[in-house]
Amino acid sequence: MTGLEEAKRRAESDAKSRGYFLNPDTSFLNDLLAGLVENERRYGYPSCPCRIATGKFExxxxxxxxCDYRDADVEKYGACYCALYVRKDIFEGKTPLNPVPERRPPQKQRAAISAAGTPVSVSVKAAEKPDVEKKESGAPGMKLWYCKQCGYVALRDEPPYLCPICKAKKEMFAEVKLELVG
Known part of the structure; x- marks a missing residue:
């Protein structure tokens, strides 16, 4: 499966789980998906292809x-900011697709613009992890994993293949090391 096919499969799965559809314009949709694939290759995560990303995960x-703004945008405007996700009426052509205003706070936009002035490279495996040491907890082989994208936490021997909340890939999970006191 190519990166584009995988990105489309993930987006379709997410759209279906929320009752949304993907943009019906195949050419436009493929451009958006290619942008997500390129951003994931570049930064280690699929940042919105219609916004300036910094390469700094936080x-x-x-x-x-x-994105965090998708659901509110789809509800109010019928599509997310980049128009990857759309409501059924837009998908069926019953309602025209209109531009969606930017919801991202201006301070976050400014931070992205100023940070984007310097090339940044981030490795997902080198991303920050909590600095807390772990003592034996009586659960041999079990580790605490958190999704760096949405904050989901799981106790298991290895991270989930996909986050059940935000559908982030396994690489977006980091191990939490705990020190048990007492």
Whole structure:
């Protein structure tokens, strides 16, 4: 499966789970998906292809697709900011697709613009992890994993293949090391 096919499969799965559809314009849709694939290759996460990403995970967390603003935009305007996700009436051509105003706060936009002036490269495996040491907890082989995209936490021997909440890939999970006191 190519990167584009995988991105489309993930987006379709997410759209279906929320009752949304993908943009019906195949050429436009493929351009958006190619942008997501390129951003994931470049930054290690699929940041919105219609916004300026910094390559710094913490600054871009709100614009990782599906972005934090998607649901409110689809509800109010019928589509998300980049128009990857649309409502049924737009998908069926009953309602025209109109531009969606930017919801991202101006301070986050400015931070992205100023940070984008310097090329940044981030490795997902080198992303920050909590600095807390772990003592034996009586659960041999079990580890605490958190999704760096949405904050989901799971106790298991290895991270989930996909986050059940935001559908982030396994690489977006980091191990939480705990020190048990007492």
């Amino acid at each position: 600054l871009d967390r709100d614009i990782i697709c599906p």
